Amino acid sequence: MRILPCSLVAVVLATACATHRSPETAAAGTWAIAIHGGAGTLGRDAPAAELQAYRDALQQVLELGRARLANGDAALDVCEAVVRLLEDDPKFNAGKGAACNEAGGHELDAAVMDGSTMGYGAVAGVRTVKNPVSLARLVMERTRHVLLMGDGAERFADTVAVERVPNEWFTTPQRRAMLDEVLRERAAAVPGAGKGTVGCVALDQAGRLAAATSTGGLTGKRYGRIGDSPIAGAGTYANAWAAISGTGTGEQFLRHTVARTIAARMEFAGEDLATAARAVVLHTLNPDDGGVVAVDAAGNAFAVYNSDGMYRALADSRGRHEVAIFER
Numbered sequence: 001m002r003i004l005p006c007s008l009v010a011v012v013l014a015t016a017c018a019t020h021r022s023p024e025t026a027a028a029g030t031w032a033i034a035i036h037g038g039a040g041t042l043g044r045d046a047p048a049a050e051l052q053a054y055r056d057a058l059q060q061v062l063e064l065g066r067a068r069l070a071n072g073d074a075a076l077d078v079c080e081a082v083v084r085l086l087e088d089d090p091k092f093n094a095g096k097g098a099a100c101n102e103a104g105g106h107e108l109d110a111a112v113m114d115g116s117t118m119g120y121g122a123v124a125g126v127r128t129v130k131n132p133v134s135l136a137r138l139v140m141e142r143t144r145h146v147l148l149m150g151d152g153a154e155r156f157a158d159t160v161a162v163e164r165v166p167n168e169w170f171t172t173p174q175r176r177a178m179l180d181e182v183l184r185e186r187a188a189a190v191p192g193a194g195k196g197t198v199g200c201v202a203l204d205q206a207g208r209l210a211a212a213t214s215t216g217g218l219t220g221k222r223y224g225r226i227g228d229s230p231i232a233g234a235g236t237y238a239n240a241w242a243a244i245s246g247t248g249t250g251e252q253f254l255r256h257t258v259a260r261t262i263a264a265r266m267e268f269a270g271e272d273l274a275t276a277a278r279a280v281v282l283h284t285l286n287p288d289d290g291g292v293v294a295v296d297a298a299g300n301a302f303a304v305y306n307s308d309g310m311y312r313a314l315a316d317s318r319g320r321h322e323v324a325i326f327e328r
Helices: 006-017 048-070 075-088 132-142 150-158 173-187 250-255 258-269 273-284
Strands: 032-038 108-114 119-126 147-149 198-203 209-215 236-238 242-248 290-296 301-305 311-316 321-324
Touching: 032 048, 032 075, 032 242, 032 290, 032 301, 048 075, 048 198, 048 311, 048 321, 075 108, 075 132, 075 198, 075 209, 108 132, 108 236, 119 132, 119 150, 132 150, 132 209, 147 150, 198 290, 209 236, 209 242, 236 258, 242 250, 242 258, 242 273, 250 258, 258 273, 258 290, 273 290, 273 301, 301 311
Parallel strands: 119 147
Antiparallel strands: 032 198, 032 311, 108 119, 108 209, 198 209, 198 242, 236 242, 242 290, 290 301, 311 321
């Protein structure tokens, strides 16, 4: 007879004994939103004007999200609209201003998830789609699939009404300089940096949760590398309990299925949003791996990170309003 390791026995017993809980839901008219612009931030000693430009950009997208949720718009529509704005802002690593791969080009990933239906759509490695988050939504709504990548995603884009741009359109002088620095460090055998992503999670007045994430990936990444953002349960996830969007070292978020694990701790262990998110980000991930923004069905918005900072903005119908980079 095969004897199972003690650790595996514990996992099996915990799963067998887990109680499926119903989520605590919000009162009618409650809404909440949380946005991130990436865990790869400027340093604390960056010029004040540059840091303020990021806060202003976050404030702008937060105002859009707040207004639309207060107006009764659907969470998925709001998440897509917010992420589109962040994709169009060259300060962030998504869309215009996306990180360069090691060849100097751009391969963009994005995903959306509707927690009320478990609908999911994602694209990976797209090269000419101006707003990948919208193509991801079209994958969800107009195909039987969940994820399209590379040439397949580009061919699908040929069949739908999405704006196209040449690949070099995504390049900015700042991103090219970051690539050059990473390549120099790589040649000197010094690990390079360059993580960053954008995302939005929301609860609407009808009680629906949704998430959207978009990224250019790691600066200097290998051609064809896909991170966590388009992978269901890793960097993007939403169900009846919570909506989560992550940013940071994608390989780590993939290994630990970060977004789904947070939601599962709530569903099966009865943890609240903050407890579940802190446990995964602060105790499962390694220091400086990144962070998440999340919203639960009760209308609680939360952000946690283990890096030096994370561009983020949060608001809800109870009057909360927060825009921050480094402040805990």
